[in-house]
Amino acid sequence: MYTVGQLSKLTGVSVRTLHYYEKMGLLQPDRNTGNQYRSYSENDILRLQKIAVLKHMHFKLSEIKIVLDKGEVAHNNVAVWSRALTQQMAFVKQQQEKLQAVEHLLYSTLYAMRASEQVNIDEMLGFIRELEQPPQGKELRQQYFSPEELELLPINDVSNPLAMEWADILRRVKGLLAEPPDSPAAQQLASSIIEYADKMFGGDEQLIQKYWDYITPQEDQSARVYGMTTDVMQYMDAIIRIYMGGEDPRP
Template sequence: MYTIGQLSQKTNIPISTLRYYDELGILKPAQVADSGYRYYSNEELRILHHITALKELGFTLSAIKELLAAEKSDKEFRWKAYLEFELEAIAKQKDRLDELEKLLQTTKYALEMKGEIEPEDIFLFIQAMRTPAGIRESFLAKHFTERESRIIRNLPNLNSDDPRSMQWAKLVRAAKDHLHEPPSSEMSQKLARQFVEISMDWFEQDEQLIEKYWALIRPEQDEQAKVFGMDREVMDYIDSIVDWYLANVQKESMHEKGKTD
């Protein structure tokens, strides 16, 4: 026989918890002496191990009490019911955590882009995440070929842990910070080169697809950005610095060609 203190030491379960189990009727001592001391046998030790295992599986104390009190013929049914309930609850929790992770990832990149986050931004992120995949697929099918759609699906997504997402966020932030730089400035041309290199890499060197995609995501005057961070002002700046960059690259190329002719 074990005193309540000995049972506590043997199982690493606090005495207060063992007393609480007694009050709930989950684990009654085998014997209570006239002095009030509780004594437990190996049978109670076995039951305590059972209770601990069920708690690890996520069972509530009320469910554990019902399961322990159930007749042998009823236990299999109760086990199945409780296990199905816990598995369903875990699946929902995993979905919730997955959605939360995506929301946090998006917010992290958005903060990098803007330097601040508005409640309206988070609301839009939640809406975007919960938009049925079929809507995006319909958009792709309407505007792009199968090959083009594959390329666009592979673009970095702000809700994923893709290093390209942070690369893009930092580049857009830099563009926002230098909106009023002239296109010919050293900084503007440095940014332009990065935008061109990234675009050519991510769009598999397809210049026509880049122009097509860029035109589709460009918001009209006073219209909300269609892609986060890419409002009209930012896109106009990127257009101006990239046009200057490409024109000068073309001039340099023609100059070099003239030297060799």
């Protein structure tokens, strides 16, 4: 058992905060019938540990109380502590996945602005919609690609500077759509695309082709990857075929 002062010193949680947790019903230390001094048990420490984790994840105290009220009593039980920590790790992972999804949306929005050099209100509306109704794209990719291939895809790592570099190439493509595919500017662009694809996919031509097929929109479908519309992809096909002398390595 620990006094409030001892617990505060050992955990770094102030005495005032511990008192407030008690007032909120988050902690329920024993009280000495004579002097009303508080005594904190191992179960209180387990609850305090959960509070610390959930607070760090920006949960409200009222929400934390609901979580805690579903918990178990520790009584120095290794199984209970292990179960509690395992549940917390699963919960943290779930929150990480949600934050990664938000990070990907933020990155995608920056990518779209860089590729188009403008703020598109439709993109912002889509951003909000995807936060409220997450798309099924991840599940579709998992069906199409192996776990090893997914690790290599440009859409997998939003921190990869090469991913944002494609926005610059895409902007160049859109600016040249009216140019003949065999023009010097178009052929210089084809060279950049091939060089980029080689860097992004590590020279894996099979994966390049598979990814190209995956992002190619089906008839009457919108682009699967921002900006990769049918006309853009057809133009890229044309300039690359000419650059390669009739061959067709697609990025």
